[in-house]
Amino acid sequence: MKWEKLKPPEPDDPMCCCECDTYKYRCCCDCEDLDEAFSRYERWDETSPVFGTMIDSLEISMIPALLLLPLLLRAAALHYLLGAVILTALPGLVLSYYHTTHRRKRRTLFFLTLALYSLAYMYYLFVTEILPRGDVSPLQTCAVTTGMILTVASLVHTKRGPGFVTASLHEANRRRRVADDDPTHPDGSIQSTASGETGPQSATEKWTLCPVCKIMRPPRAGHCRTCGSCVQRLDHHCVWINSCVGQANHRSFLQTLCVFVLTSVYGIGLVLRSLCPRQSLMTALFYCPGVYSQPSTALCFTCCWYSTIITAGLFYLLVAQVVSISFNVTGREAQLALRNKKGQRRLWGIAIDTGEYSRGFYRNWVEFLTMTDSSASLHSSPTDLV
Structure with missing residues (x-):
């Protein structure tokens, strides 16, 4: 098998x-x-208290685990070999916890809290350890601070919701199509419409019944087993924001990734230039003589590596998102295409081209940048008020 x-x-x-x-x-x-x-x-998993208690204790001990992060980073700053061991073990522990929660299909605030706490702690070290050295100008400090604020603001906007499918969405869409097909205005006048625009496009939309929610959902919508709801144009469930990425928040999610990566790379560059002014950035990241002579500089150098690891992972996610949008493929559609052996790998396996919704690079991005939440637009339409 x-x-x-x-x-x-x-x-x-x-x-x-x-x-x-x-x-x-x-x-x-x-x-x-x-x-x-x-x-x-399944019966053992529901009745065995050991496995469930272990996961629940990890969730309860979230705050102590986060408090251990500064201690681990300070321990990693004692020696470069100890730093290599700790910085290698931390991603492994985080990935292990991710696979555990992902397998059980449960929501968790651990990753969102870890991301926000790491972001705040890195900025705290930047203000308390790097700024007093006098190597960073006020304009550069303002740029880093602005990037931090924009990252948090974009994250808050992303958390507003992915665009859940409601039971009334299908009925509202049906009434909208009836109104679009009706050539008469409410005042009795005749409305002239170009043939082949709204009517045929709406007629080809295939709404399907979700076997879990038992509601009709629009094309490209999917059911998230972690959130327990159907999401319009579902891409994936992101543990770092503890929410799904769908039609309503996909653009803000991409914006959050862009702002964070740019701010992190810029901040890492400022720290390395302050610690190793005579080295290039790439050289200073691997070789910075005398950085372990003082605990403060060693801690900042260790945090640079910690930030680099996180930034590298999110940069790969950003590249994958940009490539998938260019092919007009969501993460859920890519997984289903690979499972059914209907997709083709592109760009060294980063993108999965299904060829179902792609209309060219330019049109794909126009569709992504102009898409709106169907539930919001339908509820605000005049046909929904009748």
């Missing part, structure tokens, strides 16, 4: 032979023994 058959499919996918009583877990199998084993695992 191939591994693809053992992977839990998306709630949208048809089940091949079995479906659990609850939507907490889904399996896809072709034998009764595997189905029975999966049922035994």
